[in-house]
Amino acid sequence: MNRRFSLFLLLSFCLNLVHAQTKVGGRVIDNSGKTVPFANVIFENSSSGTTTNEIGEFYLQSDNDYEAIVVSFLGYKTQRVPLESSVNLDLEIILEEEASSLDEVFVYRGKTSKKNNPAIDILKKVWANRRKNGVKAFKQYSYKEYEKLEFDLNTIDSAVINNRIFNGMEFIFNYADTNNVTGKTYLPVFINESVSRIYGDNELGRNKEVLIGNKNSGFSQNRNLIDAVKDIYDDYDIYKTYIKFFDKSFVNPISTTGIDTYNYILSDSAYVDNKWCYNIIYYPRRENELTFRGNFWVNDTTWAVKHINLESSRDANINWVKQVYIEQDYEVLNDSIFLITRDFFMADFGLTKKKGSRGVYAKRTMLFDEYEFNKEKPESFYQQQVYDPRPQVYDRSEEFWEANRLEELNKDEQGIYVMLDSLTKTRAFKRIYDIATIAESGYVEFDGWDYGPVYSTFGFNDVEGMRVRFGGRTYFGQNDPWRIEGYGAYGFKDDKFKYGISGKVLIDPKSRLIISGGNRRDVEQLGTSLTNSTDVLGRSLASSSLINVGDNDKLSSINLSTFSISMEPVKNLTFRVGANYREISPASPGFSLDYYVDEERTVTDTEINQTELSTILTFTPGRKVSGYGVEPNVVNEEDFPTFFLNYSLGVKDVFNSDFNYKKLQFFYNQPLLIGGLGRSNLSIESGKTFDPVPLGLLSVVPGNQTYFGIYNTFPTLDYYEFVTDSYVSAHFHHNFNGRFFSRIPLLRELNLRELVGISAVWGDISEESKKLDASGIQLRAPDSDPYYEYYFGIGNILKILQIEAHFRGNYFQNPDARSFAIIADFGFHF
Template sequence: MTRTFLFIFAFFCFTEATAQFIIEGKVTDAETGDPIPFASVLVKGTTQGMNTDFEGNYSLNVKSLSDSLVVSYIGYLTLAKPLEKQAEQTINFQLRPSDLQLEAFVFEAGENPAFDIIRKAVAKKEDFDKRSLMAYETNNYTKIEIDIDHVSEEFALRKSVQKVTSVLDSIKQLTNDEGEKILPVFFSETLSKFYYRNNPELRKEIVEKSRVTGVGITDGSTTSQITGSVFQEYNFYKNWLTILEKDFVSPIAEGWKAYYDYDLLDSVLVGQDSCYKLQVYPRREQDLAFAGTIWINKETYALKQVDLTIPKEVNLNFVERIKIQQELLPTSAGPLIPKKSRILIKIGQVTPKTAGMLAKFYTSSDSVRLEEAKPTSFFNQSVVLKEDFNTGTEEFWIQNRQDPLSSEELAVLQMVDTLKKIPIVRFFSEGLKFFATGYLKHGKVDVGPWPGFFNYNNVEGVRLGMGFRTNLDFSNKWLLKAYGAYGFKDDRFKYSASVTRILDRVHWSTVSISTQKEIDQVGLEISSLEGNSIFLAASRFGTLRRPYLTTNHKLNFQREIFKGFLFNASGTYAKFDPLYDFYFLDKDTRDYRSKFETLEARFSVRYGRDEIIIINDNERVSFGPAKWPIVQVDYARGFNALGGDLSYDKLKFYLYQRLNMGMLGVSRYELDAGKIFGEVPYPIFKNHLGNETLFYTTAAFNTMNFNEFASDQYVSLRYRHFFEGFLLNKIPLIKKLKWRGVANANVLFGSVRDANISNVPDMDPDGNPLETFGRLDPQKPYVELGYGIENIFKFFRVDFFHRMTYLDSPEAKPFAVKISAQIIL
């Protein structure tokens, strides 16, 4: 009996000693609901613990329990939760962000040990930068969620908002621990194949399946092109990363010591790799730099994973937080490919009575293949949609998405589908799109543009107009446009109409025919304002400068020959009928005429090596270049035949580039040059655009008067620099205001040949003085220099311009102050 009791007692003691307790759960951000990878999970008072994976999950098998489980991570408040004496239990944590102290650690003697690690990591950059691969392909999965957060009481009590929240019973499912409501408005998933090649550096994404749901989203084809992975690429092996059109310096950039301090926290095991864990600090709190943690392989000095945040002190508007988490995977050739990336952008409230916004981007890649480089022609279009890209069923997504959706994300999908059907939400979303694009969708046509509905000027008086264009629901091969307007003072009807046939959507090819009768202004032609309906409408208000009635007919063809290289050819017949006193000398008849007609053939080529292009319904849209310049060359020939009165040749050259100047900021320059061969009246010249208004514009010389100068041969350089807080960040009082310095330099050389000067008389046939044109001295450039402050109260900009030359004119303005309003981050 005693031996039996001792045996049973020993058995229970042995079982207790060897028992396994399983604790699992997930660690998320309490404000955003996003997973927190790499967080430390520890049984209090023991050495039993682990780090969460990239999805924030953990699973502990421990032999003994204490009273609580503790989770900690840099930048968050540590949180503990009680443990139960149970074999299996699930404990989830929601951590709240803390204010991260950015002061660097001080080392009493010797060099900071983290510096040697960073130095070796930078020296090995070329070994691990994916840009050193000749070509690779990946299968990508991307999901994007956009939410409204910071729903204040004042905002929630608005009648329009109450109509929404009363319908959304499921809103209670999407709150954090403190009950702060999150209102999702957009959710997308994309499966795609991503292709990369080097020399030249090109990218392409083929969207195989896409599911887009959101408030105001009426057609997924355009949205699906920008929700893939091609726009969610973050490579920390670059010196600078572009985020929200701002350039942030990488923690392993060349010259890292000028931007960052580091602290070696620990040596940890990440997967099978032993890594250094380093904390990163910006040296100056308002620099465009990161704070957070990076892990570097102890053996190879390659980046293993990063968890970086852009601090609140950075000189950005409205952005409360930007967080980037990334896990990298080595390829068989050595360079690293991001396996998983998560980006969070938190936009704060503009005013206390409004709401904020939260955007979440997640991309994962698998099936990395190192292939031979595909031909350049393969990359003609940056983003391509497969024909059946939006036909995936729910079962398809469950089987094919690389990562399952969480319960919160499933609730988001349900809520967005409900939200977009609410009448008041549809009304406001459609109204916002109407204001932004100028057009209101109505079935197969879009009505607009609204800036052309009403205008008022000295020539037309009250002007009323209306137009329409067809959309993708009408056809993906035909685009029809029409617009009509009537001026009650001049009693004239104006119109424009065009028909475009899309021949090829891959090698973008179109042919179009158009006709127009409209009032135009010398030096401010409608053709130069195409695509900017708001600015075009503004030019029709007030006093029109040298107005004329134009009637023209045009045939146009364009085709993208290869990636970035666009060819355009057109033929135009136009009539010039001045509405002001104008005459020119006809050299054939030796008579002075006020009207003329032109017949012109034009050819142009445009090349943007790394320009990103998407197809927006039936139009081609550029997202601009990343690094290389955009070059355009135009040649036009005017014929004195078949109705044309003038014989001439025009040659134009244009160059634009954005330059990253590191800590000094960002520069942009435009080089514009042209020459006219032949004898022509001055409306054919380059009439340099002046600006007599109070408002700043990059398209004009801001101290030049309207129609002050014209040239038949010219070259101009416009240089704009944005200091992005450089210098002003160092002034204690100014840096709190987050003002940013800007600078301008505009230089123009131009002249008019004697043969064209003699074309313009000073008097009309009745002896009355005529308006002519001002000429530049070929040896003396027009120069204006400017400086200013932007980001005043987050919206306003003030520029001060000094006119440096041509000050002897009675109408010259040696100094000008220009203001503008802009929404910038």
Template sequence: MKTHYQTFLKKSFLTLVLLSITLVAAFAQTTIKGVVTDAKRKDAMPYVTVQFNGTSQGVSTNMQGQYTLTNTGNNKQIKVSFIGYRTVVKDIDPTKDQVINIALVEENHALSEVVVRSAKKKKYSNKNNPAVELIRQVIAHKKQNQLENYSYAEYNQYERMNFALSNLSDKFKNKRIFKNYQFLFREQDSTAIGGKTLLPLYLEEKLSNNYYRQNPYAKKQIIEANKQVKYDENFVDNQGLTAYFNRMYQDINIYDNNVSLLSNQLLSPISNSSPDFYKFFITDTLKDQSPQLIELSFTPRNTNNLLFEGKIYVTMDGNYAVQNALLTVNKNINLNFVRQMQANLSFEKNADGRYHLSQSDLKIEFGINKNKGGGIFGERLVTITNFQINKPRDNKTYAGPSQVIAENADSKDDTYWTMSRPDTLDKASADVYKNIDSLQTIPSFKRTMDIATLVLAGYKNFGWFEMGPANTFYSFNPVEGFRPRIGGRTTPQLSKRYYFETYGAYGTRDQKFKYFLSSTYSLNNKSIYSFPQEYVRASFQHDTKIPGQELQFVQESNFLLSFKRGNNDTWLYNDIFRLDYVHEYLNHFSYQVGLKKWNQSAAGSLQFQNLLPNGQLNNVNLIHTTELSGQLRYAPHEKFYQGKLYRTPIPDKYPIFTLSYNMGIKDFLGGDYNYQNITANITKRFYLSQLGFTDVSTEGGYLFGKVPFPLLDIHHANQTYAFQLYSYNLMNFQEFVSDHYASIMVDHNFNGFIFNRIPLLKKLKLREIIDVKALWGGVRSENNPNNDPNLLRFPGTNGLANNGTATYALGSKPYVEGSVGVGNIFKLLRVDFVKRFTYLENAGAPEYGVRVFVKFDF
């Protein structure tokens, strides 16, 4: 009996063990994960369907092409599918975790067969098109799915921007010049576009708290932490570099009608007018998702236009919101140097069932040659977390400037960043900070940067002193003949408070020495060549000048400006002492006040003459002026790169306001005249979506008082062969003077909108431009020498021009000139055919001209 009982227990125990093993095996979970990429381009592929073969259990890859599947059964295969690509089936081991990366191949042959066997291609139409009906629903629901729909919103934001030389060959990498820099190179990862080898150059990270209020409107960003690669300030404007990159890689709001990209605007696929410019197709329905999604593909009707192509995934829960978007551009787009562009947008559902942007990943690869060779790869990743709605804050949270940087934002340590980043920064990226620091200690790199600065900026650095600018070392003009010049200035290496600048020049024809001296004291302990400036400067200049040409000292002797059309021998000799105070603020409001003592005498064919009571001409040797001045300037959201010579503006939609006031004081420091001169200027760029953009500048001025003609407003003329945006290109120097005037200058770039529709021209990627300038003005009787013989006579009075030139006052009609131009020639040149419409009877007035403008544009 006992034996039978023991046998029963043993069998029962074995049964339980076998049953337990079976149950464990049945409920065991294994994980399959990996990355899906395009086999040809090596790009990560988001929104690819990965599922267990023969089941409906699956997921879609994320923006980095990554997927994770949990196997709770005995599934032995996964299937990977995406529209336009060959489906891949892979065996898996259901008993263990594994990583399986998939490279999908485009289904080229299948597409070719469809084309051959199909009947006559049906013409695309918006009418009765379900894809167009769907996109119209998305457009109709845009307002409710935007941030501005909420009374209040707040969120945390992480930004990461990086740039690197890309697609580098082994031959390039192993060049002798990079012998000491091998530690900089790294292999490209599978989730990025571009070639396999990178040379990282730049990395920046930001962590910020963001607050939005609908009424009254306020949008505030407080940057809590900021970290960036920094180069030697003797070579690079780090602040300007950041501004330039941020302008190129702006936030992408797909709900806006236009999306800013690379200083251009591309029409959004869900803009109000998108059905007129895009073709839409329903390419998939994702029923296993919650909510159900419709995959909507789109492509430009004209592939040269500034438009996207790609896919958006629309929620079918009544919101018609975008849950995901993949934006690229066609290879034929009229954008310069862009090899590839890919923007991935992800949205998350809010507590109220609507959606907000949770992540944006914009990647662009640039190259001189779009098809091969080395290039530049750039990426901007934005991650939004802790999104909260309708949670009001006190008023001080929204008050003040739209962007505030915390005092200790730049001093956060590595531990803080490791804890605060929403993702993990890989070691290769994290090493960029210290690698660039190490790079700048290598003597050969310093020598390379020194040579580059001389070639590009014109200055040769000698430590505490730099010599330049190089383009002024040699020039010529009819008055001075050949004009050698040499000069330079001190650097922050000598002092961050005191700066000195000087040059000396000599004219071989007039045999006169010229020179300039200045001393500047920085009041904010920052370089006077960096923003924001606050300094006091005293300077003295003894040199020549073309009347009415208010060029900076460093530009007047530019070699390229030596080549001019027509007669160019009406000049001035000047002795100018200036005392200036300049103060700029972080919100880009600035003011400056100054004192100027100016003695000017005629040079070349120019003569200062008045009439004596007996009717004889009297030569006047000098004009003495003492002037106080003030200027207010406001340029909201202004961005620029601070170069060695001047600031290079980064164009944007925001206006720039300038108000200037000058007051001449008689008998003060030898001044001979009392007068007041007020000038106001507004400059703005208008973006017109697919029609391009328009730059508009309006200006007006009024001079109170009685003055000789050299103190009137001498309008900006241009006698060079270069096209100048803010000068009159067919007006002669000193041709028109006014004591009251108003002007408007309009320059419109169509960005290829017309040429893109002409078969023979669209391949050249040319861009059409029109330009119009008009000037109204005049001289009151009190400043007209015909009414007062004591005033200096206008040169060429009564039609007797000096060497074919003369000075006039504007009459009842305006001065008008216009031009039509072709831009983007060789991606660099703009050529304008200019016509002058009025005052053609003036001495030496040209009616037509061709002008060239050199500009680097995307």
């Protein structure tokens, strides 16, 4: 254990002299000086313990006083180590080989055998006697759930304490403590407690969570932060093949898949809750894979798992997370059914995985009790309410918490509320909070309104040249019942001012009845999406065209006005009716949207005026949102499917509208987590315009002439290369999460990820629509064969960059057809 690490622990001890705690850390080696990984370290006469890591290091602490620790490992003599004080760090413990057992015990190092291994023999009995999750073994169930969520700044040392950024906040370091998993000194910055009653009906396939109480301190208004972390990990069944969090599937060491992924060692046996159990240590067979290390206890008669801890491998291919630690306890009913009683999850976030680097702990403790079974409730009980704020649950008395906590707060946790309430009132803390908020949201907060997004301040395109944009929104809190947003932009080349403004009001929270409207006058790159969008303040792709492939000379000027009414009669099912009016004209010199206005095809018009009515249904099953205002935050952005159906009606002669038409569009998007093979995404779009319309109203197959990824576009297509009034398209993307690169020496150290995908579109265009066109652009559709392209890519370059090589599959005969394209995409992904 290095000296800096010891300093952190010593500092933590000095700051917490008032607490009665025992802290011990060090390294375990054998007679030859080799480290002993996965050795058992427990406090004497207790069940509180840990195992050494891959390099023999350990850290252990308890709120109780102990006189000694006991260190043991198969094939070595058990060592009792007296503790001279309540804090003992940098210990070096030498285990001696047990000569009497050398002939009969094989000490496993490195890869263990799958044959004649007693640990695997026990594991096979666990599989043969696999338990059912208790809540799935009954018709109905309910239980009480207590959750404690905490965020901490970790690796607090003298450099942190003396940093000028904490001037005026020095008192907070009196609340620093030491993490009992990593041994790092940490400082709590947020705590949230909640008590809920969970109900389920396995015959109906329905479940419901009823929040009884919630209490927090620190960033008390930031429900987005709370819900986002809660959504990271919500899987308690250790008999599943994979344990999923951070959008990744870690191989479960208890599953039948684990035998090809982990090494297993039978380490010890002892009584656990008055039942004789075997202790099995496991660790990965290969580096850089999504695996754990740790140990679990198995009962010798029921072969049920009583306790397990799982610690992610330090070299696992996951970004911004140095370590994940999970600990679970189970109770077995009637020797056949298991129920989880405690689940602890901790993630150690950091910019790097270096041992001494600073970061943030996210800790989630869940306790389960008061199980009840086979108490039937009507199906209407499980109907999720669209609007259910119940403010009283956020204002429970201290007596309520004393009666409903399933685990008492320790002295450190009790002090967090006092410290954080004081911290949030200091000016220095508010400055730090403001900086963090700008980085996360892109907005600068003022009293009642925000400036931003700051990332859209500058842009460039062929028409406007350099472009500047200034915008803002009203913001009193995330549950605002109304919101107004707007922006102004100026192009230095065309010397024109552009703007956009929109507003929305939540009329009825119970049905989420919302009225919205707005107007935008701007330069835009049309034809970058097949599915209609009437978002007044949507992203302007024209301003993102600093670097293009070929000429970007097909920009349009648009004047868009919208009005709509939406409601959510059933949770996650939204019904919207609206009207919009568009004026579209060419913005680029030489680009034409001309169309004939007479049957003789002698008179043309260059501007389209169009009034359109629309009816939209959107269904997002499984979506979770935070807040109940006019703009709730979506928590699980990439986890739920989306169904979108739009019927549009073009109305002629209303506000000088030019065309009558009917249009039907469907969109489906489905994220897929495919176990150890990675993550996929499938999307399908289809649509048809039933009447002839000019180029500006047709469905353009979205090309992409930039070097950057744009959702559901075709990077080897140019803008307006294919134009349709009937189409079907599909996009499939897959990320292997480094499954293959992790098995290649040297390359595995880069933590790269393999990307593949394929996209295809079929479309047609009627002769009537072609006859309307006078633009001079050759209107062609991929009607003979579906157009397709495919790509291979490498992701996670420097943790933020992915590069894709796209290849055209057909239609090479098109003028200036591009057969190859390189696309880059930036982002922060786990």
